[in-house]
Amino acid sequence: MSKRMLAALALATLGLSTAPAGFGSAPPRWAPADSATIHPGTMMYTKGAQCTANFVYRDKAGHVFVGYAAHCAGLGEATDTNGCQAKSLPLGTKVTFNEGGNVTDEGTRLATGTLVYSSWRTMRRLGTTDASTCAYNDLALVKVKPRDVAKVNPSIPFWGGPTGIDTNGTAAGDRVFTFGNSSLRGGAEALSPHTGISLGDDAADGGWSHPLYTVTPGVPGDSGSAFLSEDGKAIGVLSTLGLAPLPASNNIGDLGKELAFARAHSGLKGLRLVKGTEKFSPVL
Template sequence: MSLSRSQLAAVFAAVTITILTAALLTLTPSRADSAPTWAPADTAEIHPGTMMYTAGAQCTANFVYTDGAGNVYVGYAAHCAGQGEATDTNGCNVESLPLGTPVTFNEGGSVVDEGTQVGSGTLVYSSWLTEKQLGTTDPNTCAYNDLALVKVSAADIGKVNPSIPFWGGPTGIDTDGTAAGDRVYTYGNSSLRAGLAPLSPHTGISLGDDAADGGWSHPLYTVGPGIPGDSGSAFVSADGKAIGVLSTLGLAPLPLSNNIGDLAKELAFAQQHSGISGLQLVNGTEPFSPIL
């Protein structure tokens, strides 16, 4: 059967469209293609527990986060970029460094120097700055919403792994709080310990949630309490789920206790107000193993 000139032209056009469509699908990355490739956990230089320096102040990274475009963020406490005293943790009445402030990731920092810089990033979200912009007045949100996000520079994304050293995980986000006696796990990396890794893993118990604060905080005791420089550290539950972020060292009525902000609430606040589309916690690549 022969084809007319018009029929041949139609066939040629259909074949051309098919080829072009296939080529475009090949060249355009899918959302999965934009997902970061994580460094091996045992060699990653940026991870939960990494030291972070902001204008000379040292804190500890909590968890790793991503967005819908594949950007990578590392969290720490918002008060790490605060301009008040070390004990000022109320974001509604203390000033903060602005978004865009440079932050470095370091290892081996001590009271003598900041150690070795292994990466860099930029402050892109602060619950403190956001609370002021929104005119937040809820006392519990002001007192306990203490989360900031640092966007990892593109050149350093290949150095990141989301696993917590020593423990592994996280395995998700805890959403039902803690009861008195619940076991908790953390990895603090204060420069006061001179970056000595064996001193960084801690375990402890929750003192039970206080209903008066609306679930925004969790008081607890650990073997070796969190100290200045540990601020921002990740805390996980007995099944490896992310409970919260180290915010304060308690002096009264519970001396040497620590207080952590509730990550589920802090992250939900950030997802609603940060302007970062698709913001989410990244689970660790290593299984959680709560053995000390």
């Protein structure tokens, strides 16, 4: 038996933990990136509405969550973008992870999770009124069942990462990277990884939104998709398709702000982004 194993056994005998400081359990054994069935880019269905998984998160208790857009659990029209006013499905709603879906078939169900946090429900409860927050704070978290954690990998398919959370925003011309696999693509995996160009942050919205153009614009079902910066950091998640003044652009909500809001109001202690197991490789 190695010295490391002996030390772990001794700690266990004393009732101590070898988990990372500040967390209630050791990191999960993630599925290999090339065989994981739940990962950023996986399709997620809520009462028939499809969105795309963005990043993987953990809390202090060691629970694992997958993020998607809060509006995916909204009860209004697809054009509703004010999360402070729109009604949403209750926490505890079942959300499924699927693959192989198309416009007529939700595909194969991989696992079932539970909606445990919605920025839309939270803002409505708090009476939030700031226009930018209401428009772009669009993050929901789905808790993965313990038995399904072994199916999860936090890496972005094709690109790798995330390497952390971006805190600097984007400048006009900055390259961004995303992975969306909406069922509207009919299973065309080659269209899932794509790049984009930032249009520059608008200081007027307090850093809540990052407008950009992508090689193939986000389509319905891509909502919630993860976006990475040029150094592989998590910038944000796909919220809306721009109509004016920038037709066919996409707007992504700032993940740093969305996650800070969730930490303050979700009740999930120690909530954090999980970094990818695969090296970020911005090569197309």
